[in-house]
Amino acid sequence: MTWQVDVLTLFPEMFPGFLGYSLAGRALEDQRWSLKTHALREFGLGRHKAVDDTPFGGGAGMVIRADILDTALEATKPEDDRPIIYLSPKGRLLQQADVVRYASGQGAYFICGRYEGVDERIFQKHTIEEVSIGDYVLSGGEPAALILMDACVRLLPGVMGSDQSGVEESFSSGLLEYPHYTKPAQWDDYAVPEILLSGNHGAIASWRKEQAENATRQRRPDLWESYQGNRK
C-alpha cells in the first residue's frame, strides 16, 4: 500500500526537495509513498492572489487568512482518515513514537505556514494536529514537513535495507543508540573495541546496551529519567 502525502503550501516547488534523493527518492519512484502538492496561491484573492493580511491588534508581519485556507482545505483535504497536520512551533513536540504512529497509518496531509502563521480560527472549524519539530523558529513549514516525512518514509516497509535497522536505533528503545564501527579494524592509533571482533553475540549485545545506557545518562538526562521510570 502506498503511504500518501498531500501538502498545502505557497511553495510547491520545494517538494520533494531532498526527499527526491537516496532511499526516500527510490521509495518515491517505487511508489512506496506518494506526494501531491497543492498550491495555496491558487486560492488567493484578486489580481495578486493574496493569501495573507495584516494582524488584527497590530504587530509585525502578515497572517494567512482563515477563509482562504478553508477554501483550499475543503477543495483538497483527504477523504480518508489521514491526519491533517499543521507544522508550527506552538505544536506538540515531534517524538519518534509519533513518527512510528504516522508511518503506520495511510499517510498525512500537511499545511505549511509562512509569515507569522495562520489565522487561529482555522483550528476551530477543522480538526488539525499542530506539530513542532523543535524549539526554534523556521521561516516556513516546508522544511519541517519534509523532515517529518523523511522520518516516516524511512520506516515504511521495504524502504531501509534491513527492517531491523529501524528497531534498534536511537529513541525507539527510549535510549540513544550505541556507537558504530566499520573497517578497518585498526586505523592509525585507533582500534575498534575488541568485543565487537569476538563473535560473541550475547556479549556484544550487552556491551551495546551498556554503551547506549551510558550515552543516554550522560547526554540526555531527560531521556534517561523517563527510561528508568518506564523500567520500574
Ligand code: SAH
Ligand atoms: N509567529 C510564529 C512563527 C511563524 S514561523 C510563532 O512565533 O509561533 C512561520 C511558519 O514556519 C509557521 O507558520 C510554521 O508553519 C513554520 N514553523 C516555524 N518553526 C517551526 C517549528 N519549530 N516546527 C514546525 N513548523 C515551524
